[in-house]
Amino acid sequence: MSRSRRARTPVGQPDKGRRRFLLATPALLAGAWLAGAARRFGVRSEAPPRHSPRLLSLDQADLYGPHNLAG
Amino acid sequence: MGEVVCELCPKACRIPEGGSGDCRVRVNLDGRLRATTYGRPSAIHIDPMEKKPLFHFHPGTPVFSIATAGCNLHCKNCQNWQLSQRGGEEMEVLFRAYPQEVVDRAREEGCTSVAYTYSDPIIFSEYVYDTAELAHAQGLSNVFITAGYINRDPLRKLCRVLDAFNTDLKAFDDGFYRDVCSAKLKPVLDGLVTCREEGAWLEVTNLVIPTLNDDMAMIRRMSKWIRDELGAGTPLHFSRFQPMYRMRNLPPTPAESLTKAWQEARDVGLEYVYIGNLYDRKAGSTYCPKDGTLLIERMGFRVIANNLVNGACPTCGQTIPGVWT
Secondary structure, eight states, rough: OOOOOHHHHHTSSOHHHHHHHHHHHHHHHHHHHHHHHHHTTTTTOOOSSSSEEEEEGGGOOTTTOOOOOOO | OOEEEOOTTOOOOOOTTTBBTTSSHHHHHEEEEETTTTTOOSSEEEEEEGGGGGGGBBOOOEEEEOOOOOOOOOTOOOHHHHHHTGGGSSEEEEEEEOOHHHHHHHHHHOEEEEOOHHHHHHGGGHHHHHHHHHHTTTTTTTEEEEEEOOOOHHHHHHHHHHOEEEOOOOSOOOOHHIIISSSSSHHHHHHHHHHHHHHHHEEEEEEEEETOOOOHHHHHHHHHHHHIIIIIEEESEEEEEOTTBBBTTSOOHHHHHHHHHHHHHHHTTSSSSEESSSSTTTTEEEETTTTTOOOEEEEEEEEEEEOOTTOOOTTTOOBBBSSOO
């Protein structure tokens, strides 16, 4: 059975996993804060649509079909 | 080329070159304000007039209903958010339907009215105006289903070609308008008074949302305002809330709340008060305010019986306000 990553770190060397964690945490927190701020100021997070709307003629409208629009 | 200011609604968006207003569909292209959804509706259906709801305007008739994407309000409870909270380019489907095509198709289908509805037609008002003008010329009526967040001058212009309004009065509280709808109360009240002054037929809808606007003291104040400013004969519809969009944390409105609101409005002196989005045969029908005769019996959106005689009660002859023929 192989040894754990921590166990493989030579004595006296910094723990790479711990260092990555310490570096990533502030970046993740900053990213979350920025996303929250963007949402607060109305920046939409959805990706832009990957399609163009289909342009149909009026004859293709389903005038009597069921729909759930109010009003 | 600089920014343009949209003067259509009280938001008065300052739109930079290439940008859009808060409604997403009115844009600044080359320094000119353009309505991108002109002639490009995304919803077209034929509905009964009662669905709008308009209960005192050509009852039981089919109405050719159109809407484009976009809205100048962003209500957290919007039932039509997939249409209203998107720009035209985000829709799956756009129909090519210029005003004359809309009017021709409405007539072919036997509709007597065109409704501008579903999203808020304020944001496509140029398209509404041109279509409504043609519709009038060919004998069709025009109805406008709106939250009423519009400036006075464009509203007055629209009133020239519109015959009936159903305006949402979402609450009688400015805080509600700010927190839930991103709007203000006063322009809506001003718009209702303008509609009345301009002589278009007017009905009012209030969606009752548990804990947010179901305070009976507020409903009483709202009903008094309607009585005093718009008249006791103005129909008021209390509508049931269903959890939607960004307001799924609240339950549907209990039937008792709607019944209490209905009673409050009647106690204040409003003569035509209705309950919608909930089956209630009594509160969905029209009665003579003088002698209680059943005038129009409805089941949901269907008119079961219309007993009016020339727009009046068949028993006592009381004239019932509305547009009946």
